[in-house]
Amino acid sequence: MFKLHSQLNADSVILGNLPLCQLLLVNDQQYPWFVLVPRRADISEIYQLSDSEQQILWQESSLVSQTIMRLFNGDKLNVAAIGNLVPQLHIHHVVRFKDDVSWPSPVWGKYPMINYSSEQIKKISQKVVSQLTLADD
Amino acid sequence: MFKLHSQLNADSVILGNLPLCQLLLVNDQQYPWFVLVPRRADISEIYQLSDSEQQILWQESSLVSQTIMRLFNGDKLNVAAIGNLVPQLHIHHVVRFKDDVSWPSPVWGKYPMINYSSEQIKKISQKVVSQLTLADD
Numbered sequence: 001m002f003k004l005h006s007q008l009n010a011d012s013v014i015l016g017n018l019p020l021c022q023l024l025l026v027n028d029q030q031y032p033w034f035v036l037v038p039r040r041a042d043i044s045e046i047y048q049l050s051d052s053e054q055q056i057l058w059q060e061s062s063l064v065s066q067t068i069m070r071l072f073n074g075d076k077l078n079v080a081a082i083g084n085l086v087p088q089l090h091i092h093h094v095v096r097f098k099d100d101v102s103w104p105s106p107v108w109g110k111y112p113m114i115n116y117s118s119e120q121i122k123k124i125s126q127k128v129v130s131q132l133t134l135a136d137d
Numbered sequence: 138m139f140k141l142h143s144q145l146n147a148d149s150v151i152l153g154n155l156p157l158c159q160l161l162l163v164n165d166q167q168y169p170w171f172v173l174v175p176r177r178a179d180i181s182e183i184y185q186l187s188d189s190e191q192q193i194l195w196q197e198s199s200l201v202s203q204t205i206m207r208l209f210n211g212d213k214l215n216v217a218a219i220g221n222l223v224p225q226l227h228i229h230h231v232v233r234f235k236d237d238v239s240w241p242s243p244v245w246g247k248y249p250m251i252n253y254s255s256e257q258i259k260k261i262s263q264k265v266v267s268q269l270t271l272a273d274d
Contacts (some may be wrong), residue, residue, distance in 0.1 A: 012153045045206070045214055047199045058195045062184045069182070076224075079180055080217035084233060084241035087213075096221060104221035 002039040011113065013121055016134025023064065023134060024090075025125060028113040030102075032072040032095040032124070035059060037088065044087045061091060066096050067131045081136040082108060085101040138191060139176040142225040148250065150258055153271025157193040160201065160271060162262060165250040167239075169209040169232040169261070173198060173226065181224045198228060204268045205232050214237075 004014070004022060012035060020040075026033035038057055043049060049057060061079065069077055074095035079089045094107055102110040116124065124127035141151070141159060149161035149172060149242045157177075165172035175194055180186060186194060198216065206214055211232035231244055239247040253261065 045202065046216060047202045047206075053201060054195060055192065058191060060169055062191060065182065065184045069184075076221055078217070078221070079183060080215070080219065080243075081242055082215045082217065084213055084215070084243075104218075106219055106221075108243045109227045 002041050004037060005048070005086050005090075007086045008035065008037065008088065008090060013125065015125055015129055016132075016136060018060045018063075018132070018134065020053060021091075023128075025121070026126070027112070027115045027121070029116045029120060030111065030114055031100055031107055032063060032068055033072070033096075033107070034068055034093045034128070035090050036064060036093065037090045040089075042129060043089045044083060045089065046081055046091075047088070057091070061093065063132070064093055068093060068128065069134050071127055071131065080106075080108075139178050141174060142227075144223045145174065145225065145227060150262065152173050152262055152266055153269075153273060155200075155269070156195045156236075157190060158228075160193075160265075160269070162258070162265070163229075163250070164252045164258070166253045166257060167248065167251055168234075168237055168244055169205055169211070170244070171201060171205055171230045171265070172227050173201060173230065174227045180219055180226045182226065183218055185226070194228070198230065200269070201230055205265065208264055208268065216245075217245075219245060230255050233241060243251065253258065 012026050015023045015025055019039050021036040024035040065077055072095045075098045076096040078094040078096055149163050152160045152162055155255055158173040158175050161172040209232045212235045213233045215231040
């Protein structure tokens with residue numbers, strides 16, 4: 001059974017479910033940073049999903065990518081499945097700006113997270129959720 | 138018309154072409170590191186490819202992923218489209234080991250590349266090319 005990894009749970013806010021993936025907002029106000037987690041147990045690599053699941057994953061990734069790039073007007077999107085520390089398959093989608101704190105470096109391990117206020121989380125969540133058809137957990 | 142970005146060309150060896158992507162071996166002996174570059178001009182984000190091209194891209198990514206993980210017996214695969222410095226869309230596939238120099242950090246910007254010898258390049262290229270059906274440039 002799928003259960004979100006405790007580290008992802010600690011670092012993020014759950015926005016809702018797409019048909020395959022849970023959509024998370026990473027609680028770091030330095031970048032608009034979203035994560036897709038396929039709701040499948042014991043999967044750590046993309047190719048361990050079935051062919052049809054992989055297809056759905058990338059459709060959901062493309063939908064989220066276009067939505068967040070449009071909403072935040074980013075300069076570049078970084079899409080990555082790394083998982084060296086958290087083995088549960090999760091795909092980062094980070095909107096990057098040429099004047100963000102880490103540019104042009106990748107964001108992972110660069111700076112400690114700076115949490116949003118609860119007001120900011122509410123605002124950014126509504127902004128994204130209003131553009132996507134998400135189911136509750 | 139598609140032309141490989143000069144930086145990718147400088148850092149890599151071209152192994153051949155899959156139906157959509159050019160397959161590169163990054164010239165860094167610290168990790169088995171491969172890059173897929175869709176042979177389409179002026180594309181910097183995955184979602185800028187057509188739906189059918191995206192589908193082919195991820196099929197090729199999955200094929201390459203499984204092949205290199207099997208050949209090099211890695212602990213984890215890192216798959217990433219970053220492109221903050223080189224805007225031409227390219228998708229990294231890095232086989233990671235728990236005892237590699239950067240583990241568990243991502244590899245980008247971590248350590249300077251250490252080039253292979255020409256003998257090593259020949260060996261690793263043959264190893265991978267023998268497992269894939271690649272066309273010449």
